[in-house]
Amino acid sequence: MQQVHTFEHQPRLSGLRRRVRRGWSAIAAGMLIALTAVVPAAAQTPQQAHTAAERSAPTDFTAYVANRNSNTVSAVDTAAPGVFTSVAAGSLPNDVAVTPDGRRAYVTEDASNTVSVIDIAHNAVTATIPVGTNPEDVAITPDGTSAYVTNFSSNNVSVIDTATNTVTTTIPVGTAPIGVAFTPDGTRAYVANFRSNTVSVVDTATNTVTATVTVTGGPSAVAVTNSPLGTRAYVTGSGTTISVIDTASNTVIATPFTGISPASVAASPDGTRVYVPNGGSSTVSVIDTATNTVVRTISLTGRPLGVAFTPDGSRAYVTNLSFGTLLAIDTATFAVTTAATVGSGPVAVAISSTPHPAPPTVTGVSPTSGPLVGGTTVTVTGTGFFTAPGATTVTFGTTPATNVICSSSTSCTAVSPRHAHGTVDVRVTNPAGTSATTPADRFTYR
Numbered sequence: 001m002q003q004v005h006t007f008e009h010q011p012r013l014s015g016l017r018r019r020v021r022r023g024w025s026a027i028a029a030g031m032l033i034a035l036t037a038v039v040p041a042a043a044q045t046p047q048q049a050h051t052a053a054e055r056s057a058p059t060d061f062t063a064y065v066a067n068r069n070s071n072t073v074s075a076v077d078t079a080a081p082g083v084f085t086s087v088a089a090g091s092l093p094n095d096v097a098v099t100p101d102g103r104r105a106y107v108t109e110d111a112s113n114t115v116s117v118i119d120i121a122h123n124a125v126t127a128t129i130p131v132g133t134n135p136e137d138v139a140i141t142p143d144g145t146s147a148y149v150t151n152f153s154s155n156n157v158s159v160i161d162t163a164t165n166t167v168t169t170t171i172p173v174g175t176a177p178i179g180v181a182f183t184p185d186g187t188r189a190y191v192a193n194f195r196s197n198t199v200s201v202v203d204t205a206t207n208t209v210t211a212t213v214t215v216t217g218g219p220s221a222v223a224v225t226n227s228p229l230g231t232r233a234y235v236t237g238s239g240t241t242i243s244v245i246d247t248a249s250n251t252v253i254a255t256p257f258t259g260i261s262p263a264s265v266a267a268s269p270d271g272t273r274v275y276v277p278n279g280g281s282s283t284v285s286v287i288d289t290a291t292n293t294v295v296r297t298i299s300l301t302g303r304p305l306g307v308a309f310t311p312d313g314s315r316a317y318v319t320n321l322s323f324g325t326l327l328a329i330d331t332a333t334f335a336v337t338t339a340a341t342v343g344s345g346p347v348a349v350a351i352s353s354t355p356h357p358a359p360p361t362v363t364g365v366s367p368t369s370g371p372l373v374g375g376t377t378v379t380v381t382g383t384g385f386f387t388a389p390g391a392t393t394v395t396f397g398t399t400p401a402t403n404v405i406c407s408s409s410t411s412c413t414a415v416s417p418r419h420a421h422g423t424v425d426v427r428v429t430n431p432a433g434t435s436a437t438t439p440a441d442r443f444t445y446r
Contacts (some may be wrong), residue, residue, distance in 0.1 A: 060077065060078065060079040061078045061079070061310050061311065061351050061352065061353055062075055062076065062077060062078065062120070062351070062352045063075070063076040063078055063308070063317050063326060063339070063340075063349055063350070063351050063352075064076075064096050064098060064105050064118075064349065064350050064351075064352065065096070065306075065319060065326055065342045065343070065346045065348070065349050066089070066093040066094065066095060066096045066107055066306075066346070066347055066348040066349075067093065067324075067342055067343025067344055067345055067346050067347075068092050068093055068094065068110075068344075068345035068346075068347045069343070069344035069345030070343035070344040070345065071088065071089050071090065071091055071092065071093060072086045072087060072088055072089055072093075072343045073086070073087045073089050073093065073096060073105065073107055073118060074086050074087075074326075074340070074342035074343055074346070075087070075123055075431070076326055076339055076340040076342065078310065078315065078317070078328070078339065078351075081328070081337075081338075081339040081340050082339075082340050083340050083341070083342055084431060084432050084433070085123045085431030085432065086343065087118055087123050087124065087125065088125070089107050089109060089116050089125070090107075090109030090111070090112035090114050090116055090128065091109055091110070091111035091112040092109060092110040092111040092112070093107050093108065093109050093110070093116075093347075093348075094108045094109070094110045094135065094136050094137065094347060094348065095107070095108045095136065095137040095138050095306075095347075095348040096108075096138070096348050096349070096350045097138045097139055097140050097147065097350050098120070098140070098350045098351065098352040099140050099144045099162065100140065100142065100143070100144045101144055102120060102352045102353050103119070103120055103121065104117055104118060104119060104120060104126075104162070105117070105118040105120060105350065105352070106118075106138045106140065106147045106149075106160070106162075107138070108131075108135040108136060108137065108138050108149055109135065110134050110135060110136070112128075113130060113131060113132065113133055113134070113135060114128050114129060114130055114131060114135070115128070115129045115131055115135060115138065115147070115149055115158075115160065116128050116129075117129065117165055119388070120352060121386075122386045122387070122388040122391050122431075123391070123431045124386075124388040124391055127165040129160055129165055129166065129167065130167070131149050131151060131158040131160075131167060132149070132151025132153070132154030132156055132158055132170065133151055133152070133153035133154045134151060134152040134153040134154070135149050135150065135151050135152070135158070136149075136150045136151070136152045136177065136178045136179075137149070137150050137178055137179050137180050137221075137348075138150075138180070139180045139181055139182055139189070140162070141182055141186045141204065142182060142184065142185070142186040143186055144162060145161070145162055145163065146159055146160060146161060146162060146168075146204075147159075147160040147162055148160075148180050148182075148189055148191075148202075149180075150173075150177040150178055150179070150180050150191060151177065152176050152177065152178060152194075153176075154170075155172065155173060155174065155175055155176065155177065155193075156170050156171055156172050156173060156177070157170065157171040157173055157177060157180065157189075157191060157202070158170055159171065159207055169207050171202055171207050171208070171209070172209070173191045173193055173200040173202070173209060174191070174193025174195075174196030174198045174199075174200050174212070175193055175194070175195040175196040176193060176194040176195040176196070177191050177192065177193050177194070177200070178192050178193075178194050178219075178220040178221070179191070179192035179219070179220055179221040179222035179235070179236075180192070180222060181222040181223050181224045181233070182204070182224060183224050183231055183247060184224070184225070184226050184231065186204060187203070187204055187205065188201055188202060188203060188204060188210075188247070189201075189202040189204055190202075190222045190224055190233045190235075190245070190247075191222070192215075192219035192220055192221065192222050192235055192236075193219065194218055194219060194220055197214060197215060197216075197217050197218065197219065198212050198213060198214055198215065198219070199212070199213040199215055199219060199222070199233065199235055199243075199245065200212055201213065201250055211250045213245055213250050213251070213252065214252075215235050215237065215243035215245070215252060216235070216237030216238075216239065216241050216242065216243045216255060217237055217238055217239065218237050218238025218239070219235045219236065219237055219243070220236050220237075220238065220263075220264075221235070221236040221262070221263070221264040221265045222234070222235050222236075222265065223265040223266050223267045223274060224247065224267070225267035225268075225271040225274070225289065226271045227271050227272070227289035227290065228271070228272065228289060228290045229289070229290060230246065230247070230248060231246075231247040231248070232244055232245065232246060232247065232253075232289065233245040233247055234265050234267065234274050234276075234287070235265075236258075236262040236263065236264065236265050236276065237262065238261065239260075239261075240257055240258060240259065240260055240261075240262075241255045241256065241257050241258060241262075242255065242256060242258055242262055242265065242276060242287075243255055244256070244292050253292075254292040256287060256292050256293055256294055257294065258276045258278055258285040258287075258294065259276075259278025259280065259281035259282075259283040259285055259297070260278055260279075260280030260281040261278060261279045261280030261281070262276045262277070262278050262279075262285070263276075263277045263278065263279040263304065263305045263306070264276070264277055264305060264306050264307050264348075265307070266307045266308050266309055266316065267289070267309075268309055268313045268316075268331065269309055269311060269312070269313040270313055271289060272288070272289055272290065273286055273287065273288065273289065273331070274286075274287040274289055275287075275307050275309075275316050275318075275329075276307075277304035277305055277306070277307050277318050278304065279303045279304060279305055279321070282299065282300050282301060282302060282303065282304065283297050283298060283299055283300060283304075284297070284298040284300065284304060284307070284316075284318060284329065285297055285298075286298065286334075296334060298329060298334055298336065300318070300320070300327065300336060301322075301323075302320040302321065302322030302323050302325075303320065303321040303322045304318045304319065304320055304321075304327070305318075305319045305320075305321050305346070305347050305348070306318065306319040306346070306347055306348035306349045307319075307349065308349045308350050308351045309331075309351065310351050311351065311353045313331060314330070314331060314332070315328050315329060315330060315331060316328075316329040316331055317329075317339060317349050317351065318349070319342075319346035319347060319348065319349050320346065321345060321346060321347065323341075324341055324342055324343060324344050324345070324346060325338050325339075325340065325341050325342060325346070326338070326339045326340045326342050326346065326349065327339060358383075358384055358432055358433075359384060359430065359432045359433030359434060359435060359436075360382055360383060360384035360385055360392070360428040360429070360430050360432075360433075360434075360435045361382045361383045361384060361435050361436070361438075362380060362381070362382040362426060362427065362428055362435045362438065362440060362441040363381050363382045363383070363438075363440050364380075364381045364382070364440050364441075365378055365379070365380050365381075365426050365440070365441060365442070365443055366378065366379045366381075368442065368443055368444060369443065369444040369445070369446055370416050370443070370444075370445065370446070371445070371446065372418065372419060372420065372421060372445050372446070373418055374415070374416045374417045374418040374419065375415060375416065376415065376416040377403075377413055377414075377415055377416075378401075378413065378414055378415070378416055378426065378443065379411065379412070379413050380394060380411070380412045380413070380414060380426060380428060380441075381410060381411050382410060382428060382435065383409065383410055384409065384428075384430055384432070384435075385406045385408070385409050385410060385411065385412050385428060385430065386406060386409070386430050386431070387406045387407070387408065387409070391406075391430060391431065392404060392406050392412060392428060392429065392430050393428070393429045394412060394414040394426065394427070394428055394429075395426070395427050395429070396416050396417055396419060396424050396426055396443060397419060397424035397425065399417040399418075399419060400417065401414035401415055401416060401417055401426075402414070402415045402417065403415045412428065414426075416443065416445075419445045420445065421445055421446070422444070422445055423442050423443065423444045423445075424442070424443055424444075424445070425437040425438075425441050425442060425443075426441045426442070426443050427441065
C-alpha cells in the first residue's frame with residue numbers, strides 16, 4: 001500500500017468510503033466477516049426483468065475505474081469484459097465521474113490537488129484543473145455544465161465550468177467533505193461532511209448552503225434518487241447503517257442497517273433499488289427504496305468499494321480493492337462475475353453509455369511501395385484513427401513507423417522504416433486494438 005498523509009490531511013480515515021486511506025493493511029484477511037445470509041429478494045422490478053438472452057448479450061457500455069495505487073484510470077468494455085486501455089492520471093486518483101453526453105470523464109487526484117479531464121473519444125487527458133486540498137469525490141450536474149468537487153482538507157466544494165474547465169466558485173461546507181450528489185432536477189447538491197456528521201444542502205443556482213442535515217456518524221458517500229415515495233438522499237456512515245434523507249423536508253426518515261463499513265452507494269436508474277458495498281463485511285446490500293429495507297445481501301470475496309449502474313440498470317459494477325478487479329453483478333439474478341483485472345487499488349467506478357472505440361481498420365495505403373532504406377511518407381486511410389499525439393501507432397510488418405500524424409479519424413501519414421525486400425502489412429493500433437490484415441494494407445519494399 002502506498003504511503004499516505006498524516007491524519008490531519010487524510011480523507012477516508014474512518015469508514016470505507018474513505019477507501020484505502022483508512023489503512024487496510026492493519027486488518028488481517030482472516031478478520032473479515034463474511035455475511036453469508038441471503039435475504040429473499042423482493043418481486044422483480046421492471047429494470048430487473050431481463051430475459052436470459054438479454055443478460056447474455058449486455059449493452060456495450062464502458063466502465064471507468066480509478067486506480068488509486070497505480071495512478072491510472074482503466075477503461076473496461078462491459079460487453080466484452082477486459083481492460084481495453086489505461087489512462088495515466090495524477091497522484092492518488094480518488095473518484096471518477098462521466099458527463100451525461102459521455103464525452104469526458106473527470107478524475108479527482110488526492111495528492112496532486114487536481115482534477116484530470118479525460119477525452120473519452122481518445123482516452124487521453126486533455127486538461128488538468130487545480131482545485132482545493134485533497135479532492136475527494138466529483139459529480140456532474142444533470143445538464144453537464146458543471147462538475148462539483150469536494151475538497152476534504154479545504155472544507156469546501158470547487159465548482160468547475162465544464163465548458164472552460166476552470167473553477168468558477170468555491171462553496172464553504174462542513175468539515176471534511178467527501179461525497180456529493182445532485183437531485184435529479186439538478187437544483188440541489190447534497191454534500192457529506194465526514195467530521196461534521198452532517199450533510200450540506202447546496203442550492204446550485206446560487207451555490208450557497210441552504211440547509212444542514214445531521215446524519216449517522218462519519219458520512220462519506222451520497223446517492224440521490226427519485227424513489228417510488230419521492231426524492232431521497234442515501235448517505236453512508238462509518239458503522240453499519242446509512243441515513244435516508246427526505247429531500248422535501250431535509251430530514252432523516254430512516255437508518256437501515258447494512259454491512260460493516262458501507263463504502264459507497266448508488267441508485268438504480270429506475271430508483272427502486274440502492275446498492276451499498278460494505279468493505280468491512282465483503283458484501284453488497286441491496287435496499288428497496290419503497291420500504292428502505294435490505295432485501296438482498298450479496299456475498300463477495302475481498303473488499304468492495306466503488307459501485308455504479310449501467311444506464312439500462314441491468315448490471316451494477318463494483319470495484320474490489322483486495323484483488324485489483326472490477327466485479328459485475330447481474331441485477332436480475334444477483335450473480336457476480338469478474339469483469340476485468342484493472343490497476344492497483346481500484347476505488348471508484350463510473351459508467352459511460354458511449355460505446356468504447358473499436359479497433360481501427362485500414363482500407364488503403366498510398367503509395368503502395370518504397371525503397372528498402374525507408375523514408376517514404378505513406379498515407380494510410382481507414383477508420384478508428386485517433387488524432388491525439390501518440391494515441392495511434394503504425395507498423396510496417398513488425399517495425400514501427402515514424403512521424404505518425406493523424407489529421408482525422410480516417411487518415412494518417414507515417415514514414416516507412418528501413419526493411420528488407422518484400423511485402424508487409426501496414427497495421428494501425430489505437431487504444432482499442434490493432435487493425436486486422438487485409439490486401440488493402442500491403443506495402444512492398446523494392
